[in-house]
Amino acid sequence: MAxxxxxxxxxxxxVPLVKTQNAIKEMAVGDVLVVGxxxxxxxxxxxxxxxxQGYNVEIEEVGDGEWEVVIEKTK
Amino acid sequence: xxxRIEEYDVVVIGGGAGGxxxxxYAGRARLKTLxxxxxxxxxxxxxxxxxxNYPGFPEGIDGTELMKLFDxxxxxxxxxxxxxxxxxxxxxxxGRWCVSTFRTNYYAKAVVIxxxxxxxxTGAPGEENYLDKGISFCATCDAARYTGKKVLIIGSxxxxxxxxxxxxxxxxxxxxxxxxDEGHVDANQVAAEKAFKNEKMHFIWNTSVDSFEGDDxxxxxxxxxxxxxxxxxxxxxxxxxxxxxxxxxxxxxxxxNLDSRGYVITNEEMETNQPGIFAAGDVRAKVLRQxxxxxxxxxxxxxxxxxxxxxLDTIHDDILSKDRVIVFYYNASEDNDRAVLLKLETYGKExxxxxxxxxxxxxxxxxxxxSGAHLSAYLYKEGKKVASASLxxxxxxxxxxxxx
Numbered sequence: 001m002a003x004x005x006x007x008x009x010x011x012x013x014x015v016p017l018v019k020t021q022n023a024i025k026e027m028a029v030g031d032v033l034v035v036g037x038x039x040x041x042x043x044x045x046x047x048x049x050x051x052x053q054g055y056n057v058e059i060e061e062v063g064d065g066e067w068e069v070v071i072e073k074t075k
Numbered sequence: 076x077x078x079r080i081e082e083y084d085v086v087v088i089g090g091g092a093g094g095x096x097x098x099x100y101a102g103r104a105r106l107k108t109l110x111x112x113x114x115x116x117x118x119x120x121x122x123x124x125x126x127x128n129y130p131g132f133p134e135g136i137d138g139t140e141l142m143k144l145f146d147x148x149x150x151x152x153x154x155x156x157x158x159x160x161x162x163x164x165x166x167x168x169x170g171r172w173c174v175s176t177f178r179t180n181y182y183a184k185a186v187v188i189x190x191x192x193x194x195x196x197t198g199a200p201g202e203e204n205y206l207d208k209g210i211s212f213c214a215t216c217d218a219a220r221y222t223g224k225k226v227l228i229i230g231s232x233x234x235x236x237x238x239x240x241x242x243x244x245x246x247x248x249x250x251x252x253x254x255x256d257e258g259h260v261d262a263n264q265v266a267a268e269k270a271f272k273n274e275k276m277h278f279i280w281n282t283s284v285d286s287f288e289g290d291d292x293x294x295x296x297x298x299x300x301x302x303x304x305x306x307x308x309x310x311x312x313x314x315x316x317x318x319x320x321x322x323x324x325x326x327x328x329x330x331x332n333l334d335s336r337g338y339v340i341t342n343e344e345m346e347t348n349q350p351g352i353f354a355a356g357d358v359r360a361k362v363l364r365q366x367x368x369x370x371x372x373x374x375x376x377x378x379x380x381x382x383x384x385x386x387l388d389t390i391h392d393d394i395l396s397k398d399r400v401i402v403f404y405y406n407a408s409e410d411n412d413r414a415v416l417l418k419l420e421t422y423g424k425e426x427x428x429x430x431x432x433x434x435x436x437x438x439x440x441x442x443x444x445x446s447g448a449h450l451s452a453y454l455y456k457e458g459k460k461v462a463s464a465s466l467x468x469x470x471x472x473x474x475x476x477x478x479x
Contacts, residue, residue: 044115047158051114056177058159072177 003032008042009066016042017049020071024055027073035069036062043067079179083109085380086174086183088161089323091118093356093369093376094189095145100377101187102152106384109181110149111174113160117142118191119357120366122213129366141366161190164330164352170387172351184387185380188331188339188347188354189373190323194316197229201287209293211315214238218245224312227252227296229284235317236262236270242315243275250309252282252298282307287314322358334360345376350444351387353380386440393431394445395458400429401475403452403466404442407434412450415466419452422472428479454478 006023008016016037023033035046043059046069050057056072085101087094090112101108120126123138132141150156159176164186167173174181194212196202202210211217218241226246228239231253242249251270253260257280260267270276285299285306296314298307322338331347331354332340338360345353355372357364394402403419405412416432423430433441435449445460447453454462454475462478464471 047114056160058157058176058178060158061156070178 001030001032002028003034006033006035008035008037008039010038011042012039013041013045017045020046020069021049024050024053024071024073029073029075031073033071033073035071036066037069038066040065043069046071078175081109081179081181083107083155083181083183084384085109085185085187085377086111086172086181087187087189088164088174089118089189089191089356089358090116090156091189091191091356091369092120092142092145092366093191093358093373094118094187095142095149096370096373097187097189097353097355097377097380098154098373099145099149099152100374101185101380102149102154104378104381106381108152108154109183110154110156111161111176111181112156112158114158116146116156116158123215125215126366138366161326163326166349170351184384185351185353187345187373187376187380188324188327188352188358189356189369189376190326191357192320192322195319195321197284197316197318199284199286201289202284205287205289205293205314208291209289209311209313210287211313212317214242214315217313217315218242221246221313223247225310226250226313226315227309227311228315228317230317230319231255231260231262232317232319233262233266235315236260236266238315238317239276240266240270240273243273246275248277249273249275250277250279250311252279252284252296252309254281254283254301256280279307279309320357320364324358336360343375344379345372346379351380351383382438383440386438386444389433389441390444394455397429397431397455397457399454399456399479400431401452401454402431402433402445402447404433404435404439404447404449406436406449408436415450415470418470419466419472426476426479 020035047057050071055074058070060068062068084106085108087098087110090110098108098110120138120142125135126138127135162175165173172183172186222245224246225248228235228251239249239251281301282298285297288295296309324337331349334340339354339358340360341347341354353376355376356369405416420430435442450467451465453460462475464474
């Protein structure tokens with residue numbers, strides 16, 4: 001049950017999504033990936049993709065215009 | 076992963092118009108409030124491009140814009156927001172509620188269910204494969220995509236007929252599958268007459284969907300004639316389903332009372348059958364589902380949650396956490412009640428025992444939660460009810476006195 005942080009601050013779409021997909025691929029089932037983003041478009045496409053995969057998703061607003069998307073690889 | 080525990084006064088489940096309003100009222104009452112939303116704030120209203128019947132915006136306003144204003148306003152009152160799915164609600168031993176998400180259990184004194192609903196599907200084979208790939212639920216959102224194309228509408232209610240008429244402005248042909256006999260639709264008369272006169276609209280009577288077909292995208296809908304059983308293939312570029320709406324209440328089955336269609340049953344104070352659980356907005360069993368009615372529900376739910384929490388605090392601080400106290404339920408607007416209270420307070424002074432008068436004029440919640448009765452006195456020792464006496468007929472405290 002590892003937790004990994006992926007820094008995508010300052011990066012525009014589709015970079016955060018691609019990085020997230022690559023990072024998840026490397027992870028084991030049960031691991032948690034925390035993606036830091038500050039582009040609103042990534043705030044939509046990263047969680048949408050993760051939910052589509054059937055993963056658990058939570059978005060936390062950590063600052064003004066800064067979010068952490070928490071993804072648990074459930075399968 | 077270890078689950079975290081966070082404590083709140085109020086947790087609102089669902090970030091549509093009703094939920095945001097409930098959170099606004101709770102937050103403004105200085106309650107520690109959390110709003111949970113599974114995708115994006117705004118709810119169903121964000122699917123409407125023009126809202127013309129929400130008062131205060133005489134020129135009409137885009138649904139997403141209006142919800143952005145709601146969002147800005149409720150956050151002003153210190154409400155926390157978590158964008159994640161609610162996984163369940165369970166009662167804790169101390170009477171609070173545990174609202175769980177995949178990482179955190181939120182312990183709340185009061186919960187507002189404002190989870191809204193979703194569009195109903197036909198359940199026909201192939202449907203799953205073409206959701207958002209040719210099957211759509213919102214003409215306003217997707218009309219432009221079908222400019223010059225042929226679409227099929229399933230259903231004949233207000234939404235089906237009105238949205239269908241709207242689609243004729245974009246599409247070359249709009250076909251409508253109706254379960255009823257020729258000439259009968261469920262929509263209002265005005266909309267129906269307009270649709271019957273529209274040259275681009277064609278009706279296929281007595282039919283429902285048999286299956287959906289296509290490759291990557293939807294190409295054909297096979298309709299079935301309900302009288303003859305005949306299959307009618309209709310080649311289309313898109314298909315709109317307007318066959319109703321289902322409340323998002325699967326999570327709450329067995330927790331709160333639902334009506335036969337799955338909507339949460341509440342009273343006028345937005346209370347469900349569970350103490351401390353309220354409901355607001357489209358998820359409630361009610362007659363009109365609009366932003367305007369969701370806002371009304373949310374305001375009531377938010378302030379009733381506040382009142383409930385203050386009652387809980389009374390119960391805990393003034394009754395259950397005392398070594399010994401006599402609780403007396405009276406109506407402060409009645410002369411007789413006040414006279415009995417006066418006698419009881421004199422008795423308390425003489426015997427050195429604290430009296431806790433609970434006025435039921437404004438709210439009888441505390442009395443109901445503790446299953447008390449009007450004009451009765453109850454002796455509590457270390458959180459337990461040990462004796463009672465009805466002072467309605469005569470002032471006789473012997474049963475309490477023997478337990479002191």
